[in-house]
Amino acid sequence: MAEALVELRGATKHFRTPEGTVIAALDGVDLGVGQNEFVTLLGPSGCGKTTLLRCISGFEDLDSGSLLIGGVSMAGVPPHRRPVNTVFQNYALFPHMTVGGNVAYSLEVAGVPKPERIRRIAKALALVNLEGMERRKPSQLSGGQQQRVALARAIIAEPKILLLDEPLSALDRRLRQAMQLELKTLQSELGISFVYVTHDQEEALTMSDRIVVLNGGRIQQVGSPAEVYHRPATSFVAEFLGDSNLFEARLASIDGGKGRFETPDGLVLIGDAGGRAIGDRVKLLLRPENFELAPANAAAPGNAAILQGRLVQEVFLGTDYHLIVRTEPGDRIIKATVRDAQRESLPQIAPGAAIRLHYQPQRAHVISERAP
Amino acid sequence: MIGSIAARRRLMLFGLLGPITLFLGVFFLGPLAIMAVFSLLEPGLYGGVDWNFYHWNYGRILGWADGIMEEFDPVYLVIFFRSFKLAITTVILTFVICYPVAFWVSRLPGRWKTFCLFLITLPFFASLIVRLYAWVMILKPSGALHQVLMLVGLDIPIEIIFTEGAVITGMVYVMIPFMFLPVYASVEKLNRALLEASYDLGATSIQTFLRVVLPMTLPGIVGGSIIVFIPTLGNFVIPEVLGGAKVLMIGNLIEQQFLYARNWPFGAALAMIIMAIVLALLFAYVTLVLRRTERDQGLAI
Amino acid sequence: MLTLYGVIFFAFIYAPLVVIVIYSFNANPVNMMVWQGFTFDWYGKIFGLTEINTDGFLTDSVYIDSTEELLNAVKNSAIVALTTTTISTIIGTATALALARYRFRLRSTYRMLMFMPMIMPDIVLGIGLLIFFVTAGFKLGLMTIIIGHCTFLCSYVFIIVQARLAGMDRSLEEASADLGANEWVTMRRVILPQLAPGIIGGALLAFIISMDDLVITYFIAGVDSTTLPLFIFGMLRRGVKPEINAIATLLVLFSLIVASIGLYLRRRD
Numbered sequence: 001m002a003e004a005l006v007e008l009r010g011a012t013k014h015f016r017t018p019e020g021t022v023i024a025a026l027d028g029v030d031l032g033v034g035q036n037e038f039v040t041l042l043g044p045s046g047c048g049k050t051t052l053l054r055c056i057s058g059f060e061d062l063d064s065g066s067l068l069i070g071g072v073s074m075a076g077v078p079p080h081r082r083p084v085n086t087v088f089q090n091y092a093l094f095p096h097m098t099v100g101g102n103v104a105y106s107l108e109v110a111g112v113p114k115p116e117r118i119r120r121i122a123k124a125l126a127l128v129n130l131e132g133m134e135r136r137k138p139s140q141l142s143g144g145q146q147q148r149v150a151l152a153r154a155i156i157a158e159p160k161i162l163l164l165d166e167p168l169s170a171l172d173r174r175l176r177q178a179m180q181l182e183l184k185t186l187q188s189e190l191g192i193s194f195v196y197v198t199h200d201q202e203e204a205l206t207m208s209d210r211i212v213v214l215n216g217g218r219i220q221q222v223g224s225p226a227e228v229y230h231r232p233a234t235s236f237v238a239e240f241l242g243d244s245n246l247f248e249a250r251l252a253s254i255d256g257g258k259g260r261f262e263t264p265d266g267l268v269l270i271g272d273a274g275g276r277a278i279g280d281r282v283k284l285l286l287r288p289e290n291f292e293l294a295p296a297n298a299a300a301p302g303n304a305a306i307l308q309g310r311l312v313q314e315v316f317l318g319t320d321y322h323l324i325v326r327t328e329p330g331d332r333i334i335k336a337t338v339r340d341a342q343r344e345s346l347p348q349i350a351p352g353a354a355i356r357l358h359y360q361p362q363r364a365h366v367i368s369e370r371a372p
Numbered sequence: 373m374i375g376s377i378a379a380r381r382r383l384m385l386f387g388l389l390g391p392i393t394l395f396l397g398v399f400f401l402g403p404l405a406i407m408a409v410f411s412l413l414e415p416g417l418y419g420g421v422d423w424n425f426y427h428w429n430y431g432r433i434l435g436w437a438d439g440i441m442e443e444f445d446p447v448y449l450v451i452f453f454r455s456f457k458l459a460i461t462t463v464i465l466t467f468v469i470c471y472p473v474a475f476w477v478s479r480l481p482g483r484w485k486t487f488c489l490f491l492i493t494l495p496f497f498a499s500l501i502v503r504l505y506a507w508v509m510i511l512k513p514s515g516a517l518h519q520v521l522m523l524v525g526l527d528i529p530i531e532i533i534f535t536e537g538a539v540i541t542g543m544v545y546v547m548i549p550f551m552f553l554p555v556y557a558s559v560e561k562l563n564r565a566l567l568e569a570s571y572d573l574g575a576t577s578i579q580t581f582l583r584v585v586l587p588m589t590l591p592g593i594v595g596g597s598i599i600v601f602i603p604t605l606g607n608f609v610i611p612e613v614l615g616g617a618k619v620l621m622i623g624n625l626i627e628q629q630f631l632y633a634r635n636w637p638f639g640a641a642l643a644m645i646i647m648a649i650v651l652a653l654l655f656a657y658v659t660l661v662l663r664r665t666e667r668d669q670g671l672a673i
Numbered sequence: 674m675l676t677l678y679g680v681i682f683f684a685f686i687y688a689p690l691v692v693i694v695i696y697s698f699n700a701n702p703v704n705m706m707v708w709q710g711f712t713f714d715w716y717g718k719i720f721g722l723t724e725i726n727t728d729g730f731l732t733d734s735v736y737i738d739s740t741e742e743l744l745n746a747v748k749n750s751a752i753v754a755l756t757t758t759t760i761s762t763i764i765g766t767a768t769a770l771a772l773a774r775y776r777f778r779l780r781s782t783y784r785m786l787m788f789m790p791m792i793m794p795d796i797v798l799g800i801g802l803l804i805f806f807v808t809a810g811f812k813l814g815l816m817t818i819i820i821g822h823c824t825f826l827c828s829y830v831f832i833i834v835q836a837r838l839a840g841m842d843r844s845l846e847e848a849s850a851d852l853g854a855n856e857w858v859t860m861r862r863v864i865l866p867q868l869a870p871g872i873i874g875g876a877l878l879a880f881i882i883s884m885d886d887l888v889i890t891y892f893i894a895g896v897d898s899t900t901l902p903l904f905i906f907g908m909l910r911r912g913v914k915p916e917i918n919a920i921a922t923l924l925v926l927f928s929l930i931v932a933s934i935g936l937y938l939r940r941r942d
Contacts, residue, residue, distance in 0.1 A: 505909055507689055
């Protein structure tokens with residue numbers, strides 16, 4: 001396995017709030033970033049992802065733990081001597097310099113001679129599709145263009161690692177999606193490792209090779225997009241990525257590898273028993289798209305399990321129908337998503353009418369959570 | 373080049389802070405300290421000081437001195453009271469004048485607003501002595517005011533100069549920018565939506581003013597008042613130019629001690645009192661007003 | 674209605690200045706308050722271009738002034754102002770940078786300390802410095818005036834620069850460091866260029882304040898070193914000559930122009 005580019009061990013950082021309490025922004029975080037990887041740090045505000053990023057770039061110090069970049073310890077190394085570059089959330093373009101001046105700043109500071117600088121500026125701008133903009137001033141550019149200048153500025157020195165702090169958050173939706181693609185392409189073209197911070201789970205799922213989900217300063221899960229989506233390790237991850245229906249249940253019985261789980265209000269769910277013992281408490285995850293709508297009294301096809309309930313509301317969203325269903329028994333509200341095509345083939349259901357949902361037990365993901 | 377981050381930062385910090393520390397330490401704190409010392413020394417016979425401890429300077433202010441004068445002579449107290457009176461009057465007048473203007477300016481459209489602010493601040497930078505001289509020119513018996521009235525046909529004798537009225541006029545005139553800026557800052561921050569909410573809930577204009585506007589602009593008012601009060605209290609130029617020898621304030625008294633009476637310790641004592649008043653005011657302001665408004669309005673001033 | 678009040682307010686503020694300007698053109702050598710026609714003579718007299726003899730008419734005052742004294746006062750004021758501005762701008766800016774960008778224990782103490790010279794009444798500072806200089810054996814002269822002015826102008830520049838620093842985008846400095854620049858380079862290439870308008874604006878205003886200072890200068894100027902405001906103050910006491918209107922007008926004009934530039938630079942962006 002290739003040597004990790006960035007290695008964080010036991011990273012801990014505390015902050016003192018204005019009121020005087022001490023909170024842990026990072027609490028014993030272990031993280032590794034390899035070569036040519038797109039890693040996303042994902043989590044809600046305050047989860048520590050930005051703090052983590054800033055510890056890597058050197059703008060925050062670790063209270064305890066170690067940070068190695070390229071095998072070299074970064075303890076006591078100031079930001080300007082670390083081999084990482086950052087794309088800031090608000091771009092942080094120098095308003096008193098031109099685009100060219102901004103982009104070539106790191107080269108100027110390092111004493112690279114002018115002809116070479118000019119050449120490399122042109123190359124960097126071309127990479128971000130901003131050819132010929134050297135003489136403009138940042139104030140004359142649109143948000144998207146400014147973002148690219150920030151990008152060009154950060155990659156011109158060919159760092160091994162690029163840190164991106166929610167760079168797309170200020171852009172509108174369409175532009176954001178376009179940029180996501182561009183960033184991903186850029187990353188693989190350049191072969192640089194990206195460490196990307198965002199709170200937008202869609203963004204994370206789209207772009208990452210690996211996602212690191214953080215909450216309260218701790219890592220909840222590290223894995224590929226598919227892994228964290230389909231097999232979340234904790235209920236936090238399950239709820240943070242995508243829509244979810246989470247059920248607290250007890251393993252009541254096992255039948256041929258399949259477990260029969262019962263919720264306190266009497267709902268029965270079938271899922272993979274997976275080496276658990278009778279009486280174990282778990283959380284069961286069923287995503288809305290795992291369900292299929294079935295006609296009222298149809299038999300369950302094959303191995304499918306059944307959930308019964310009454311329709312609360314049905315919302316049409318173009319490609320899908322969202323169904324909000326109140327289970328019987330259990331009286332729980334669950335969300336189901338059914339594809340337009342599938343829905344069309346079934347009759348109309350009035351609110352309050354009985355409804356049946358089928359799901360494949362192997363889709364139900366069982367989470368055994370350790371007590372926090 | 374090498375060296376821990378902390379050491380570099382410390383070096384940089386010392387480099388940046390060194391000059392001011394030295395300068396203020398020697399030339400600001402030093403003078404204040406020595407003034408304090410002088411206020412407790414005995415004045416020498418021909419000016420200068422004898423280095424003995426002598427607390428009668430302060431006693432003299434209250435009316436006793438040396439044990440030699442047996443009657444209580446409150447002449448200095450009178451001067452103190454007059455100074456306070458004039459200072460407070462100035463504060464009130466400047467406030468009354470500035471408050472409505474602050475509202476007017478804050479309602480102006482963008483560019484006019486900046487322009488007006490600029491115009492109001494500008495005269496502050498014209499020399500004080502020139503502005504005072506202008507008022508002498510206006511207020512003296514044969515002055516501009518008289519000339520203008522003559523033009524209109526009113527031959528009224530103008531006897532304003534060298535009265536308290538003239539001094540107050542001068543002080544108000546000079547202090548207007550000091551009152552205006554803090555008050556304006558407060559007024560500007562006033563959220564119009566709050567006013568609308570007040571009307572919506574049935575309050576009249578007057579009620580809204582008393583219950584919403586005034587309390588919310590209070591920090592600015594208090595700040596402005598203090599910024600006006602302090603220099604007014606210790607002023608000597610304005611009373612001298614516009615008041616002549618007739619209107620004596622603490623500042624004039626101090627000036628006299630230093631340049632004519634040559635009683636430096638007494639002058640120093642007077643100055644110490646002014647300084648004490650200033651510090652007390654500031655302390656009160658910080659602890660009472662600032663903290664409370666921070667709490668109420670949920671923001672740091 | 675408020676607008677009317679506003680207009681009156683402005684009239685009130687500018688009226689005295691206008692009065693001086695008008696009377697500076699008054700061609701009446703005897704009673705300068707009575708209008709007698711328009712003339713540039715007084716301006717000429719200041720610059721030594723025209724000779725008007727007023728001494729014979731007014732007998733109660735003693736005139737020791739001459740154009741030379743006036744010019745000397747102007748020269749002194751300028752020297753003091755330039756030196757003071759230079760020193761206080763450098764020191765004030767350095768202090769602002771230190772307090773804005775570093776966290777250290779005495780930070781709020783320093784912040785308070787910086788406000789104190791500005792909040793102290795002039796007279797307290799003036800006599801404090803006087804006692805200090807005399808006791809320490811300094812000779813009163815231009816040097817002491819400069820020191821006195823610096824004492825509160827350092828604070829003035831500090832407050833202006835600090836306000837501007839607070840409004841500056843911190844992430845720019847971080848970006849600079851991120852791209853490989855150490856503190857000095859960042860200061861030079863990012864912070865100071867951004868700060869420049871604010872610093873210059875502050876310097877210009879400090880210059881004007883120094884030129885106009887009366888009270889503190891009054892106490893710590895020596896016998897030979899008169900500044901312009903002191904000169905005018907002296908004139909007011911001893912007896913007023915008509916040229917004073919012209920002097921005053923020019924001074925006001927100068928102050929306002931420089932202050933305008935200073936204020937403009939401060940407000941930009």
